[in-house]
Amino acid sequence: xxxxxxxxxxxxxxxxxxxxxxxxxxxxxxxxxxxxxxxxxxxxxxxxxxxxxxxxxxxxxxxxxxxxxxxxxxxxxxxxxxxxxxxxxxxxxxxxxxxxxxxxxxxxxxxxxxxxxxxxxxxxxxxxxxxxxxxxxxxxxxxxxxxxxxxxxxxxxxxxxxxxxxxxxxxxxxxxxxxxxxxxxxxxxxxxxxxxxxxxxxxxxxxxxxxxxxxxxxxxxxxxxxxxxxxxxxxxxxxx
Numbered sequence: 001x002x003x004x005x006x007x008x009x010x011x012x013x014x015x016x017x018x019x020x021x022x023x024x025x026x027x028x029x030x031x032x033x034x035x036x037x038x039x040x041x042x043x044x045x046x047x048x049x050x051x052x053x054x055x056x057x058x059x060x061x062x063x064x065x066x067x068x069x070x071x072x073x074x075x076x077x078x079x080x081x082x083x084x085x086x087x088x089x090x091x092x093x094x095x096x097x098x099x100x101x102x103x104x105x106x107x108x109x110x111x112x113x114x115x116x117x118x119x120x121x122x123x124x125x126x127x128x129x130x131x132x133x134x135x136x137x138x139x140x141x142x143x144x145x146x147x148x149x150x151x152x153x154x155x156x157x158x159x160x161x162x163x164x165x166x167x168x169x170x171x172x173x174x175x176x177x178x179x180x181x182x183x184x185x186x187x188x189x190x191x192x193x194x195x196x197x198x199x200x201x202x203x204x205x206x207x208x209x210x211x212x213x214x215x216x217x218x219x220x221x222x223x224x225x226x227x228x229x230x231x232x233x234x235x236x237x238x239x240x
Contacts, residue, residue, distance in 0.1 A: 002027070004097045008089060009069050015153050017076045018121060019086060020061070022069035023097060029067045033060060035106045035128040036209070036237075039099035041072070043085050055098065056082045059124040059211070059237070063131035070097070073124035073155065104209070104237040106132065112207045112233075113141040115200055117191075117220045119212025120148055123155055125237060126211060130163065130170075138169035143199050145173045145191055147216070151184045173199055193223045203227045211237040 006025040014020045025031075033039075040055040048054040062071035076083045089095075106114075106129050114133075116126045123146055133142060148154055154174065164172040173195075175187040187195075200206065208229060210220045217238040224234055 001099060001101070002031075004028075004031070006070070006095050006097045008091055008093045008095065011089065011091065014073070014155055018153070018155060019074050019076065021072045021074055021086075021089070022062075023072070023095065024069050025097065028070065031070070033064055033100035034108070035060075035063060035132040036104045036125040037100040037102040037128075038104075038125070039070070039072075039097050040101065041082070042096035042098070043082070045085050046082055054081075055096070057101070059102075059128070060100070061124040061127040061131075063128055063135060065132065065135050073121050073127070075121045102237070104211070104235055105129075106209075107207075110136075110140045112205065113202075114143070115196075115203070115206045115208045116142065116144045117208070117210040117212070117216075118144065118146045119216035120153065121155065122210075122212035122216065122237070124211075126209060127156055129209065130160075133170075134163060134167070138167045141169045141171075143171045143173060145175075145196065145199075145220075147175050147177060147191060147212075149176070150178050151176055151181050171199060190219070191223070193226050196223055197227065200227075203229050204233065206233065208234045209236075210234070214238045 004025040004027055006023040009024045010022040012020040038057050038059045041058055042053055042055040046054055058072040061073045074086055118126050160172050163170050176184045210217050217236050
């Protein structure tokens, strides 16, 4: 773990309220983390109630093998202190990176198939995992269940659909939860136990990774419990 002065190398407007921020710093080539871990981000204007500097946690979306940049998936939240700063960030601005942190990550050897469950920007750490598995051409079977509110919130759409087409060991399952999603012809509503069973015939032989808000994580955990998945095979990352 260390602290690094990073420059913004690129900002991509991935969705109306989501930016992909790519960071570079001198030590990046030797920076080590496990796919799924997060970093703490600080900025000179980001201060707490006492006026002291504070930091915000963001999952890394890029793979450890990606040495050109560190990618963060940042949702702009109305009234959020860091969101206010994010709106004004531009290329070559500097931020502080501290880390890595977290126990939500892939094992270093892949003995089991995986099931990933992502709610909104909860796809970020799972993208890091997918990028790493893609590097090895998906040595095990992986299903990604990805839920988002509106079609425009479908993050990493092109990349995920290319993976789904290219790699036989990767299956992408998406659903849009808006009541009337304009132009959306795919699955609608929240995932159910039956839908999960349709794509995973052997749930207790897989490692399950769930990331999203508390309600999303709680509901998926209850579905996996109904499928009699052992707690030791379930890994979660949740936020309020």
